[in-house]
Amino acid sequence: MALDTPAINTVPLGDERLGELLVEGVSKWFRTRRDNVHALDDVSLHVRPGEFVSLVGPSGCGKSTLLDIVAGLTRPDAGRVEADGVPVTGPERHRLVMFQESALFPWLDALGNVLFGLKLVPDLGRRQRVETAMEHLRLVKLERFARANVHELSGGMRQRVALARALAPDPRVLLMDEPFSALDALTREQLYDDLQEIWRTRRKTILLVTHNVREAVCLADRVVLFSPHPGQLREVFDIPLPRPRDINSAELSGYASRVTAALKSYYTRDAML
Numbered sequence: 001m002a003l004d005t006p007a008i009n010t011v012p013l014g015d016e017r018l019g020e021l022l023v024e025g026v027s028k029w030f031r032t033r034r035d036n037v038h039a040l041d042d043v044s045l046h047v048r049p050g051e052f053v054s055l056v057g058p059s060g061c062g063k064s065t066l067l068d069i070v071a072g073l074t075r076p077d078a079g080r081v082e083a084d085g086v087p088v089t090g091p092e093r094h095r096l097v098m099f100q101e102s103a104l105f106p107w108l109d110a111l112g113n114v115l116f117g118l119k120l121v122p123d124l125g126r127r128q129r130v131e132t133a134m135e136h137l138r139l140v141k142l143e144r145f146a147r148a149n150v151h152e153l154s155g156g157m158r159q160r161v162a163l164a165r166a167l168a169p170d171p172r173v174l175l176m177d178e179p180f181s182a183l184d185a186l187t188r189e190q191l192y193d194d195l196q197e198i199w200r201t202r203r204k205t206i207l208l209v210t211h212n213v214r215e216a217v218c219l220a221d222r223v224v225l226f227s228p229h230p231g232q233l234r235e236v237f238d239i240p241l242p243r244p245r246d247i248n249s250a251e252l253s254g255y256a257s258r259v260t261a262a263l264k265s266y267y268t269r270d271a272m273l
Ligand SMILES: Nc1ncnc2c1ncn2[C@@H]1O[C@H](COP(=O)(O)OP(=O)(O)OP(=O)(O)O)[C@@H](O)[C@H]1O
Pocket: 001, 030, 031, 032, 037, 038, 039, 057, 058, 059, 060, 061, 062, 063, 064, 065, 066
């Protein structure tokens, strides 16, 4: 999926649009020898600086493709994407991706992995790098495990290290592709609490892809619903619940039920076409 030359771009600073994402009329086809898949069709979405938006939809509706396009890892065939008010032409340190699998380097310990992320930040001395990396391990409550090898960490701990690695370079935008889906329910719930606290204090713009509707509602300002074949944006739900949110609360269940009902209606409608 990566472009041929994934360059690190520079972005002008001092702009009130820093952290803003603009997706306008984006379409994407994947042409293989056997098939021509229309992965995204005319998708438009505006994400405000510091906003938390969840993307939900059935498998194959183009969520990961959209995230890749916003990350600058894949180019759209039509439409445009802007970040910070500037066209996206490739990956950039202010838009970092966190995947379902932690994708940590197994030959580095937890600290080493977070330090690796900091390679994206120029002009940081060794001491500053270590201090920043430790600060972020503390943020995800893994300070004590700085020297632990990746294989010594649980799945939840690995995702925490991956989160620290993504946050340490201080990106404006965090793109999260099903980061919690491989974790057990209790570990996930703890991470929801921690992520809400991190988002409150750091105010990153976050785009989260998830299959879990309650998770989407629990974390986001808005939940965006996609349908497949081709991937289209169908509905946007505002979630005006106060924070911090408890994923098991009755109010949250109400919103989750509405999103799930809409999701089902598109399934049924599409199946009948
Ligand atoms: N590199 C690729 N080459 C060919 N087809 C692709 C490629 N990447 C994605 N697709 C196709 O594009 C469509 C959208 O895929 P995508 O991975 O974005 O969906 P998704 O919504 O993330 O699904 P899931 O929820 O299963 O992760 C699918 O039909 C998929 O098969």
